[in-house]
Amino acid sequence: MKLFSETINNLERGLSYSSLKNKTIAQNIANVDTPNYKAKDVNFKQQLSNEQSRLEAKRTNVKHLPFSNQRNNIEVSTRQNVTYNHNGNSVDIDKEMTELAQNQLYYEALVERINGKFNSLKEVLRGGN
Template identity: 35%
Template sequence: MAINFDNALGIHQHTLGVRSQRAEVLASNMANADTPNYKARDIDFQTALSRAQSNQSGRQSLARTNERHIAMSSEMTPEMKFRVPNQPDTGDGNTVDVQAERNNYLQNSLEYQASVQFLGSKFKGLTKALKGE
C-alpha cells in the first residue's frame, strides 16, 4: 500500500516553501532600506499557500510576439504585493520600515520553525507506523 504524503504530512510541507519565499522578500526589503524609490513588498500568505497546495506555478511569463524581443519573466507573482507604508514619506520614495520588516522576519522565522517541528513529528509518526510500533 502506497503512502500518500499529501494526506500524511498535511499543509506543513507547503508552508515551508511559502515561508522560505517570504523570508527572501523580507530580507530583500531590509537590504534595500536605504535605496531611493524602493517599494517594500510582501507575500500574501493565503494566496501563496493555496497556489502551492494546488501545485500551480507562481511565475508569470511574458509573451514574445517577435523573435527580436528579449525573453524574460516577471519577478512579481500573483501573491506578491506592495506594502502600504505605516510612516510618512521621508522624501526619497522608499517605503521600507526597518523595524516592521525585522518584526515580520522574526514572526515568519518562528512560524517556519513551527512548521519544521510539525513535519518532524509527522515523520516520526510515519516511521513508527512503518516499524509497527
C-alpha cells in the same frame, strides 16, 4: 493509494510560503537605504484564498456546485498605501524585523510538525519498537 496524507503536502506548501516570505523580508531589509525602493510583501490572505480555491469536494448530486481545482502560485507584491521616507524608500525596518520574527516562529512550528509526522512514519516502519 497515497503514501502520505494531505497533511504533509499542506505543511510543504506552508514551508514554501514561509521561505518566500523570509526571502522577501530579507530583500526589504537589504534595500532599507536604497533610494526609491518599494517594499515587497507576500500576502497571507491572498495565499489563504489561493489555497481555499484548491479545495476538493465530493459531489453527490449534479446540482451541487463544483469546487475549482486551479493551482495558483504564491505571489510577491509591492506594498501599496505606505509612507515613503525622504529618499522615496518605503521600507520600515521595525515592521520588517517584526515580520521576520513572526515568520521565523511560523516556519519553526511547521518544521516541528513535519518532523513529528516523519518520526511517526519512522516508528511505524520500525514496527513500533
